[in-house]
Amino acid sequence: MPDRRRADARRNYARILAVAEDEVAVHGADASLEQIARIAGVGSATVRRHFPTRRALLTAVSRERVEALRVRAHDLATEDDARAALLAWLHDVLAYCVAARGLAAALAYDSAASDPVHDNACAATLQEAAAPLLRRAAQDGAVDPDVTVADLITLLVGIALATEHAPDPAVRADRLFRLAVAGLGAPRGGGRPGT
Known part of the structure; x- marks a missing residue:
């Protein structure tokens, strides 16, 4: 099934996920979603849109x-x-x-x-x-x-x-x-x- 998200949304998702992997490796399950957003260069709302929980x-x-x-x-x-x-x-x-x-x-x-x-x-x-x-x-x-x-x-x-x-x-x-x-x-x- 093709990914119908816009190219920028796919890039944001990939960037957030890469940063999240690093942050979770260091800080565990309590990694800060705000810190992940900051490092990924996106807003907290963008992180929550891709990962609601x-x-x-x-x-x-x-x-x-x-x-x-x-x-x-x-x-x-x-x-x-x-x-x-x-x-x-x-x-x-x-x-x-x-x-x-x-x-x-x-x-x-x-x-x-x-x-x-x-x-x-x-x-x-x-x-x-x-x-x-x-x-x-x-x-x-x-x-x-x-x-x-x-x-x-x-x-x-x-x-x-x-x-x-x-x-x-x-x-x-x-x-x-x-x-x-x-x-x-x-x-x-x-x-x-x-x-």
């Missing part, structure tokens, strides 16, 4: 990363070990969330929305991408059948947001992810007494 801006900024995660899920779907494939994909999502500070906020579900998954384009894409991985892992008995993709994305978003201001967010997020996957139990036979 902060979530719309974050979704646009995250679109390429989310597409890469969709492709990665598709590639992992043929792996023999369904649990390892699901965990590898979840780890990749978390790594993206930590590296691209606005992605976690873009994936966060809005509980006030009538359909919190499908009203969120990023989350809907990842929901669709992860469903086969989770289904296979559940069929293999590697994951509780009651676990949903929404549960897993919410967990990842929580970890990413909780570690955003840590001295080394990636290391802290990885540790929390591994703890969540392993659970709180000590290894059998090797744990300390009383734990």
Whole structure:
């Protein structure tokens, strides 16, 4: 479908999006829309015309990363070990969330929305991408059948947001992810007494 916007509107959109990507990388989901407008050389109204909400801006900024995660899920779907494939994909999502500070906020579900998954384009894409991985892992008995993709994305978003201001967010997020996957139990036979 051809883009029917005027050439100047397309240029403004591209410029705003490029600036927003840089600003979100530095400041996360709280990047100033006014600062984005200023750097892009447009008015705040122009930014809001292209991106009526902060979530719309974050979704646009995250679109390429989310597409890469969709492709990665598709590639992992043929792996023999369904649990390892699901965990590898979840780890990749978390790594993206930590590296691209606005992605976690873009994936966060809005509980006030009538359909919190499908009203969120990023989350809907990842929901669709992860469903086969989770289904296979559940069929293999590697994951509780009651676990949903929404549960897993919410967990990842929580970890990413909780570690955003840590001295080394990636290391802290990885540790929390591994703890969540392993659970709180000590290894059998090797744990300390009383734990």
